[in-house]
Amino acid sequence: MREFAYQRATQVHDALTAVAENAGARYLGGGTNLVDLMKSGVEEPTRLVDVRQLPLDGVRDAPDGGLVIGATTTNSDAAAHPEVRRRFPALAQAVLAGASGQLRNMATVGGNLLQRTRCGYFADPAQPCNKRVPGSGCAAIAGVHHNHAVLGHSPHCVATHPSDMAVALAAFDAVVHYQTLAGAGEIPLSRFYLPTGDRPDRETALPPGALITAVALPGAAAGPRSRYRKVRERASYAFATVSIAAALDVRDGVVRDVRIALGGVASRPWRARSAEAVLRGARPTADRFRSAAEAELDAAVPLRDNGYKVTLARNLVVAVLGELAGTEQDR
Template identity: 85%
Template sequence: MKEFAYSRAADVRDALTAAAGDRGVRYLGGGTNLVDLMKCGVEAPTRLVDVRRLPLDGVRDAPDGGLVIGATTTNSDLAAHPEVRRRFPALSQAVLAGASGQLRNMATVGGNLLQRTRCGYFADLASPCNKRAAGSGCAAITGVHHNHAVLGHSEHCVATHPSDMAVALAAFDAVVRYETVDGPAEIPLSRFYRPVGDRPDLENALPPGALITAIALPGSAASPRSRYRKVRERASYAFAIVSVAAALDLRDGLVHDARIALGGVASRPWRATSAEAVLRGARPTPDRFRLAADAALSTAEPLRDNGYKVPLARNLIPAVLDELVGTENER
């Protein structure tokens, strides 16, 4: 690990000032991803600005019936919060599925959104990786890629986004709030992550030096009948092969609204809007759920060794929706 300077921010303005104009600065929250990347040489910041003690933690009610989640809230506190479990249960389930208790106790909400891919080539400095070094190539395309993307990838990168939490946030129309030296701003999570394109190293739309301060969940997205299901290679904590965050609003025997996001299949949380459109206004039947799954995977382009993800996701989506219908019928 290369030498670096360290400072602890006294407040948000102090943190922003320390990072202004210096692309070598990184904000340090829980450090559960950043420190690992520093150890293997992928990240080599000149300075770490510790924001863990800033008053940005906690979950509070929003005027519209939603929730505002502070960026330094730990994953453990988020998953255990009673209002998160009541209004957005899929989010709590996603966080619990994402890591061990020890990691959840350290990891922060803001840091979770910014974690980097777990592609083996990204962490291997001897291998080309456009996400790590733009223009160097993508070793995964012809190499080991059984757990890589089947949706939204490009000839420049086929890596997947590792976050479980972000998949549930995508389904709930989350908004990322941040601050720069010019003041506060926000961006919908649907536009927070950039498409891969020809610059996979540019992963999100945050301005340089911006500090995430909170995540807002709108009251219109609250769904007590929501679920997160994750398929992984082992029973202990592992990154998703495929995951589904889904919510259904049933009224008078029809699907009034549907929310579906997929994980483990793209470089960012994948909102399955085409599947949602198939469900809205229809009866919640197994046949309709299968049609929705077909729509969600209609643009899939599997690689040589990861085609299994397509039928896996095609089966997982109806299974989660069936569970939600069963839960509604028990009310």
């Protein structure tokens, strides 16, 4: 690891100024991803600006009935908050499905959104990787890619996004709030992550030097009947092979609203809009759930060794929606 300077910020403006004045500066939250990448030589910041002491933690009510979660709130605190568990249970479940308890106690909500892919080629500076070194190539396409993307990838990158939290936030139409020296701004999570395209190193739509300050969950998206389910290669402390965050509102035997987001299948949380369109206004049957999943997965382009993800994603959609439909009908 190369030498770096360390600075602890206590005011948002101080943090923004410190990063603006040093092109090699990076914000440091819990450090659960950034420090690992520094150890391997993937990240080489010249200064770390610690933002943990900024007044940006906690969960509060929003005027529209939703919630605002501060960026420095730990993952553990977000998952344990009673209103998160009551109004957005899939979010609490998603957070608890990620990492270990020790890591959740350190990791922050803002940092979770900015964590980088766990693709082995990205993590190894000796390997070509367009996300790490633009134009160097993507070794995963012809290499080991059984856990890589089947949706939305490009010839330049087939890595997947690792966040469980972001999948649930995508299903609930979350909005990311940020601050720059020029003022405050916000980006819907649906536009926060950039498509892979030919520049996979450009991962988010945040302006340069921006600091995430909060994530807002709109009241209209509250889904007390929601679930997050994660399939992984071992029972704990593993990233998703495929995951789903779903909410289902059934009234009078008809799907009035549905929200579906998939994880582990793309470079960003994948909102299943096509599947949702098939389901709205329809009866919540297993056949309809299967048709919805197939409509979404028609766009999948599996690689040599990861076609199983398409079948797994389809079955996961059917199973979780069936569970939610049964819960609704039991009300």
